[in-house]
Amino acid sequence: MRRALDHDQEEEGMSSTQQDQRGAGAEERATDFDAVVVGAGFSGLYMLHRLRNEMGLTARVFEEGDGVGGTWYWNRYPGARSDSDSYIYSYSFDKELWQEWEWSERYPGQEEIRGYLEHVADRYDLRRDIQLSTRVIGATFDEEKGVWEVSTDAGDTVTARFFIAAVGALSAATRPDIPGRDAFEGEWYHTGLWPQEGVDFTGKTVGIIGTGATGIQAIPLIAEQAEHLTVFQRTANYAIPARNGPVDPEVKKARKEDYEGIWERVRNSFAGHELWFIERGALEDSPEQREREYRARWDRGGFGLWVGNYQDIFANKEANDTISEWMRQRIAERVDDPETAEKLTPRDHAFGTKRVPLETNYYEAFNRDNVELVDVKETPIEEITPTGLRTEHAEYEFDALVFATGFDAMTGPLNRIDIRGRGGRLLREKWAEGPRTYLGLTSAGFPNLFFITGPGSPSVLTNMPVSIEQHVEFVSKIVGDMRERGAETIEPTQRAEDEWSGHVQELAHATLFPESATWYMGANIPGKPRVFMPYLGGAGPYREKCDEIAKNDYEGFVLNP
Numbered sequence: 001m002r003r004a005l006d007h008d009q010e011e012e013g014m015s016s017t018q019q020d021q022r023g024a025g026a027e028e029r030a031t032d033f034d035a036v037v038v039g040a041g042f043s044g045l046y047m048l049h050r051l052r053n054e055m056g057l058t059a060r061v062f063e064e065g066d067g068v069g070g071t072w073y074w075n076r077y078p079g080a081r082s083d084s085d086s087y088i089y090s091y092s093f094d095k096e097l098w099q100e101w102e103w104s105e106r107y108p109g110q111e112e113i114r115g116y117l118e119h120v121a122d123r124y125d126l127r128r129d130i131q132l133s134t135r136v137i138g139a140t141f142d143e144e145k146g147v148w149e150v151s152t153d154a155g156d157t158v159t160a161r162f163f164i165a166a167v168g169a170l171s172a173a174t175r176p177d178i179p180g181r182d183a184f185e186g187e188w189y190h191t192g193l194w195p196q197e198g199v200d201f202t203g204k205t206v207g208i209i210g211t212g213a214t215g216i217q218a219i220p221l222i223a224e225q226a227e228h229l230t231v232f233q234r235t236a237n238y239a240i241p242a243r244n245g246p247v248d249p250e251v252k253k254a255r256k257e258d259y260e261g262i263w264e265r266v267r268n269s270f271a272g273h274e275l276w277f278i279e280r281g282a283l284e285d286s287p288e289q290r291e292r293e294y295r296a297r298w299d300r301g302g303f304g305l306w307v308g309n310y311q312d313i314f315a316n317k318e319a320n321d322t323i324s325e326w327m328r329q330r331i332a333e334r335v336d337d338p339e340t341a342e343k344l345t346p347r348d349h350a351f352g353t354k355r356v357p358l359e360t361n362y363y364e365a366f367n368r369d370n371v372e373l374v375d376v377k378e379t380p381i382e383e384i385t386p387t388g389l390r391t392e393h394a395e396y397e398f399d400a401l402v403f404a405t406g407f408d409a410m411t412g413p414l415n416r417i418d419i420r421g422r423g424g425r426l427l428r429e430k431w432a433e434g435p436r437t438y439l440g441l442t443s444a445g446f447p448n449l450f451f452i453t454g455p456g457s458p459s460v461l462t463n464m465p466v467s468i469e470q471h472v473e474f475v476s477k478i479v480g481d482m483r484e485r486g487a488e489t490i491e492p493t494q495r496a497e498d499e500w501s502g503h504v505q506e507l508a509h510a511t512l513f514p515e516s517a518t519w520y521m522g523a524n525i526p527g528k529p530r531v532f533m534p535y536l537g538g539a540g541p542y543r544e545k546c547d548e549i550a551k552n553d554y555e556g557f558v559l560n561p
């Protein structure tokens, strides 16, 4: 209630410039804001900048955290770092910002990214339209008025023409429903909801569940601090060396001089990196040639071995076997104990069909005396106890238990909000069998609702800031074009949505991806529909598709009037 009052006072106290910024005809408008944006991470901050600073619209951003940063606000676990190179894990919309900002290492760490986003919030004067510590709990489309009514856990109810979900794809942290989950009496943490003040594991016995991208970053560092660390692994991963470190000043300089070139290449690439597939099939090369290609990428570190590899490794099992087997050999070389090495070796899925983590000393961590690996497929976790955890074969005691168990990806953050479209229909009910979107951006029956990097868009298969900028810019263009033609609402046709959703599945099922149990498939959440969620067509082609749709008078959309 207090926040609602604050908000009213703020409105009354608006300067004339601010009032001018509301755009022509604002006084007649029946909404509190032109747009409500949910989330103040990479997406929400840029969306606000575009809408308010560039287009002169009014917007309010609601953010659950008590600071900006989104993913980089919450994920403060040891080792939290982007797996994309820092020079492109950045905004590109402002050349000066990109030129001025100095990243200290090849990959940006959590604190540095959060600092960068704080800087962005200040630089573009965004904070005054961001309401922190406020979670959006509901958004209902009023069909008569053509506006969204948005409610928050702080008691606000505001109206807006546009409702923009910049909620992130990996922001709904999940703890698996293991029996006794809440019985543990020691400290427990989820990596995606890490305490702001950090955690000191010195002298402690620690258990960690999960060996995804997060667990793989955290385990070597927790191992260095803790007295003893037990790692509970369900699925072994193929992790690639990150090879982090400072970037050669000459390389940095050359990059700074090639702003246009870099972003032209990155935006039109498949995955939003400066990486390109080898234009041959893996089996067209001799084993010696393949070895050279794999080794070069391995030595360079990073995603080159994943999204810059032979073009057929994602679709042809035999081609994929060559890289999967090559990766298994690298693991065997690095882990001293053959039994532990075998446990760490993935044999149940094809390389690259699960998100490939980057690592720094991950495999070596298992050579330490204070680290133990438990394969929970072999010996399932039966129960979490007040003092630790029990598997089929043994009982473990811990001072602290870490859940590196991931997220209800892509749909989770949206389904946690009661989003009601035409006829009061709930989005999560519409999506009961899996997400249905047009372009991963909109959904039929939910006018003026936009998802930034939603299910059905390239998003998580790409370098996120690149996809985020494309979506934010496309949404801005739609909103601008609507203003120009006097349209009040836009929504996709059922047919366009069906065709797009079918296209997303068709592309996925032509590859090996759906055969692996991944969060891309919803397989990490019991009961979640098994539907491949991201769009596999590539960021560059997707961008072209969006541009073409806009040019063709918003083909697949209905604009009203």
Ligand code: NA7
Pocket: 170, 176, 177, 178, 191, 209, 210, 211, 212, 213, 214, 215, 232, 233, 234, 235, 355, 376, 381, 404, 405, 406, 407, 460, 517, 519, 524
């Ligand atoms: P992930 O990649 O979903 O990893 C979660 C890990 O937790 C993974 O190893 C899971 O095993 C494991 N897990 C989940 N539930 C259980 C249960 N019930 N028992 C044992 N182990 C379990 O999440 P991350 O946070 O690592 O990474 C998310 C994304 O963030 C990442 O892909 C990047 O894009 C950034 P599983 O593999 O499902 O068998």
